[in-house]
Amino acid sequence: MENSGKNKTIVISLGGSLLIPDEIDTGFVKNFKSLIDEQLQKGISFIIVVGGGKIARKYIEAGAALDSMDDEDKDWLGIHATRMNAHFIRAVFRKDAFAKINKDPENLEEFKSSGNNLLIAAGWKPGNSTDFVAVSLTKNLGSKKVINLSNIDYVYDKDPGKFFTAKAIKETTWEEFRKMVGETWSPGMNAPFDPIASKLADEEGMEVAIMNGKDMDNLKAYLEGREFKGTMIR
Numbered sequence: 001m002e003n004s005g006k007n008k009t010i011v012i013s014l015g016g017s018l019l020i021p022d023e024i025d026t027g028f029v030k031n032f033k034s035l036i037d038e039q040l041q042k043g044i045s046f047i048i049v050v051g052g053g054k055i056a057r058k059y060i061e062a063g064a065a066l067d068s069m070d071d072e073d074k075d076w077l078g079i080h081a082t083r084m085n086a087h088f089i090r091a092v093f094r095k096d097a098f099a100k101i102n103k104d105p106e107n108l109e110e111f112k113s114s115g116n117n118l119l120i121a122a123g124w125k126p127g128n129s130t131d132f133v134a135v136s137l138t139k140n141l142g143s144k145k146v147i148n149l150s151n152i153d154y155v156y157d158k159d160p161g162k163f164f165t166a167k168a169i170k171e172t173t174w175e176e177f178r179k180m181v182g183e184t185w186s187p188g189m190n191a192p193f194d195p196i197a198s199k200l201a202d203e204e205g206m207e208v209a210i211m212n213g214k215d216m217d218n219l220k221a222y223l224e225g226r227e228f229k230g231t232m233i234r
Contacts, residue, residue, distance in 0.1 A: 008043075008044050013149065014051060014089070015149055016050065018053075019050065021053075032213070032216070049086075049121040071126070080123075082123035083101060083103065097118045097120050098114050102119055102120070103123070128197060131148065132200065148209065148211070149211065153168070153230065154210070154230060155177070178198050201233075208233045211228060
């Protein structure tokens, strides 16, 4: 993937479930930073879009319990959670990261002209998740690949936590995947990939690799073009 005026740029949608499963997972952050630092030294640029994690869901659930909060307000709570998480990750990568968190995937001009090789991004506006932000950024880079890091090894045909017969899906089409996740977004939705993001990725002919972000060797294998464990949607 090429970004005008830059070397290869890779877009990662970093699931908030990895960053904050319950509390902030500093062990994960250290390992993730080590791998990204190694890749940055090779001349690869990254855009890392940070999700909201459990803190976003707690706010959204609290809003739902109070009845008076509409979906737009719930979405804004989730968006602000992603921005707090993104600020934390930007601070972790302070030496290399662009000084501002990206909150608008349609505006990359400052980053492109900055000379930085790492941009941290967060939620944008109601109606979608940070997966949609990742796809939008990829589109605006003129690229076709997104990495989605979550806490699952694969997408399954049914919830493996409820059904022991659930089967891992190693490769699928957007048509089949979109049948699984549907067409509607709701605040705090827990899907392998946001249905609104899926629609845009399908329209743009993108390839999305979904994998377990805790396995750094596996992520490295993907980054280096080797065989990896995960689900490929295209």
